[in-house]
Amino acid sequence: MASSIEKEFDETAEQPSKDETLECPICLQTCLQPTLLPCGHVFCFLCTKGIAFQSKKCAMCRQEIPRDYLEKPKLLQPLPDTTTSLEDEYDWFYEGRDGWWKYDERTSAEIESAYLTEIPSFDILICGELYVIDFQNNVQHRKYGYGRKRTIKRDKKSAHAIGIAGCRF
Missing domain, CATH: 3.30.720.50 (Signal recognition particle alu RNA binding heterodimer, srp9/1)
Structure with a gap:
């Protein structure tokens, strides 16, 4: 069974669950703000931003990243709620x-x-x-x-x- 990061981009494709931990192939750490590129590869948003500025191509398959992708990235998880926290954080x-x-x-x-x-x-x-x-x-x-x-x-x-x-x- 192929993982979600190996599947072609498809709105109906199975997405990773919130509990599933994704590792970014660029920074080799747990994905923060995981983004799904049109080619189906998943990277941290910052890693995606870095490769979009440097090569404008996916780091895995070399498919071009659309120019407007960073304005409307496909985030796999919502951004964290930062409005509530402890006073000393x-x-x-x-x-x-x-x-x-x-x-x-x-x-x-x-x-x-x-x-x-x-x-x-x-x-x-x-x-x-x-x-x-x-x-x-x-x-x-x-x-x-x-x-x-x-x-x-x-x-x-x-x-x-x-x-x-x-x-x-």
């Missing part, structure tokens, strides 16, 4: 052109862990690119190459955001 956010975005839960946890060690900055892989998180200046920027600096902040999990890691609520 924090997440990390980055500023975009139209407001604050939450980092995905794995990236936010890595940033929080580094923050608690009180180091001034550290490097982290986001969307297939190496970034520097600079706690002294509250910014993130690409380690190599060009790109804008984004303001970052640590705030309550329930703080307003327009989405998570590029996926709008």
Whole structure:
């Protein structure tokens, strides 16, 4: 029996259950915000975003990713509800052109862990690119190459955001 990630894209195809754990073939970790590409392969949304920007093709079969896919990705699970949390729970956010975005839960946890060690900055892989998180200046920027600096902040999990890691609520 073929797994759902091996099946061709079909709205009627059996989707993974909420309890089924998917591993992303790009980052080799549990899929966060798993997205189903038209070719049927499943990756983390951030991994999909990374390959869409770099090669514009599926990392498994090389089928082209439609230009508008990132605007309306096929998420296999709804985005987590972040409006309710304990008062002492924090997440990390980055500023975009139209407001604050939450980092995905794995990236936010890595940033929080580094923050608690009180180091001034550290490097982290986001969307297939190496970034520097600079706690002294509250910014993130690409380690190599060009790109804008984004303001970052640590705030309550329930703080307003327009989405998570590029996926709008």
